[in-house]
Amino acid sequence: MEKSSHCPSCRKSSRSVRSFYLRTLADLPVAANAVLIILKTRRFACKNPRCEKQIFSERCIQ
Template sequence: MIENAVVEGELVVVRARASAERAACSACGTVSGRVHSRYVRRLADTAVAGRPVVIELQVRRFRCRDRACRQATFAEQVDGLTFRHGGEAPGCRRCCNR
């Protein structure tokens, strides 16, 4: 969910937050709704009107419900926007041929 978009100098900053109630563990696939913490990811995206764009996305870390899972917590991913350990939005990756 987009909260706002502002121009800060030469940069366009889009502030958003993930809004799914649950997420699947990246290690075992178990679905959890138990939130451990929150943090902000900064994703580079393609330019708008010649200005670089940064998406500041608030995401949650969930606790895996499977006690046997090797991963106690995991970060939620937003389909089409984020992936594990990624610092760029998919649009930026396509544009720059990475």
């Protein structure tokens, strides 16, 4: 896991984690079994005083 994330608005890097929240993703069943992914996501504080976003969530891209 990366220690920082980039603000989607100003692209400044931040290491200031403010909180966590869970994202739940569901897909079609596989072999009659439900598919459910629970993803823990971090919220960061943007440290750029001129940025319109104060808090942003990390992007999860693989």
